Amino acid sequence: MSDTMKAVVLTRFGGPDTFEVQTLPVAPFGARQVRVRVHATAINPLDYQIRRGDYADYVPLPAVIGHDISGVIEAVGADVTEFAPGDEVYYTPKIFGGAGSYAEVHVADVDLVGRKPRNISHVEAASLTLVGGTVWEAFVIRAQLQVGETILIHGGAGGVGTIAIQVAKAIGARVVTTALARDHDFVCSLGADDAVDFASTDYVEAVNALTGGRGVDVVFDTIGGDTLTRSPLVLAPLGRVVSLVDLATPQNLIEAWGRNASYHFVFTRQNRGKLDALTxxxxxxxxxxxxxxxxxxxxxxxxxxVLETGSRRGLRGKVAIDVSGEAKTIVPPLMAAA
Incomplete structure (x- = not known):
């Protein structure tokens, strides 16, 4: 095991040009920690928000950021009994709590780490940890989505939305999602029962028509804007709204009163239990x-x-980073031609 690693370091806040590839020392690990050889990571909106300085008070520079890891354990601390060197694992590093995933090696608290699903690659697994944990927290812990309920998932073709559709269907819910018309067949192939073109249709009118005026039991907000204000207009009585988006502007929630709606704001908490359920x-x-x-x-x-411009240029799902050099480079056709 080498004592150094290649890492992509955020040197200042700003655009994508603020990253530098550097050689850094590998951190020591404690009694309840594991040292992981990173095979793949992925990029999330949280990552580019951190990069541009949205959370500057929480991220001292220079910093290695990133929030998805799939890899192989190289060494374990003296008190670790759950894993052994050679085990394939995946997890989300602690958010705002230390070094991130944009590096060849990572040291993690063992309680954050889960066993990688056996039937997928490291690149695939790395695309799941943050979004999968977030969706599980949103649907199971916060909204308590039930079999037979109806959920509206905004942004079904995105990195979070693609997993949200599948988890909601696994729970047994009816899924309505918003997506561009060109993505309707795609989101329906993931399990969506109905898709609404947000570019040409008022989703409030469309969803109410699809539900016969009853509305949905849960709204999952991945896009922000006026979604929190308009969500009550599609909610059934006692409906729940779950949002992943920062409140950048004031929201008028007066319509929520008449429906006895509840709002949940999710900042994902990392733990092995969610990963085990996802696995x-x-x-x-x-x-x-x-x-x-x-x-x-x-x-x-x-x-x-690619991720920041992807929603208007044909990106579906996650942007993954192959750290080990084992995977084929893939860029969406619409983006490669841009």
Whole structure:
């Protein structure tokens, strides 16, 4: 095991050009920690928000950021009994709690780490950890989505939406999602029962028509804007709204009163339990990763640009980063031609 590693370091806040590839020392690990050889990571909106400085008070620079890891354990601390060197694992590093995933080696608290699903690759597994844990927290812990309920998932073709559709169907819900018309067949192939073109249709009118005026039991907000204000207009009585988006502007929630609505704001908490539940769904064939782009570690800055512009340029699913050099580079056709 080498004492150094290649890492992509955020040197200042700003655009994708703020990253530098550097050689860094590998951190020591404690009694309840594991040292992991990173095979793959992925990029999330949280990552480019951190990069541009949205959370500058929480991220001292220079910093290695990133929130998805799939890899192989190289060494374990003296008090670790759950894993052994050679085990394949996946997890989300602690958010705002230390070094992230944009590196060849990572040291993690063992309680954050789960066993990688056996039926998918490292690149696929790395695309699941943050979004999968977030969706599980949103649906199971917060909204308590039930069999037979109806959920509206905004942004069904995105990195979070593609997993959200599948988890909601695995729970037994009816899924309505918003997506561009060109993505309707795609989101329905993931399990969506109905798709609404948000570019040409008022989703409030469309959803109320689809539900016969009853509305949905849960709204899952991945897009922000006026979604929190308009969500009560499609909610059934006692409906729940779950949002992943920062409140950048004031929201008028007066309509929520008449429906006795509840609102949940999710900032994902990391733990092995959520990963184990996700692994079960993946290994049973109920959830499959959706990857729209794969790039090597030294092209990570390009990956940030791909994700930030992806919704208008044909990206479906996650942008994954192949750290080990084992996977084929993939860029969406619409983006490659841009």
């Amino acid at each position: 079960t769904l993946v290994e049973r064939g109920l959830v499959r990763p959706v990857i729209g782009a794969v790039l090597p570690l030294d092209r990570l800055a390009e990956g940030h640009e």
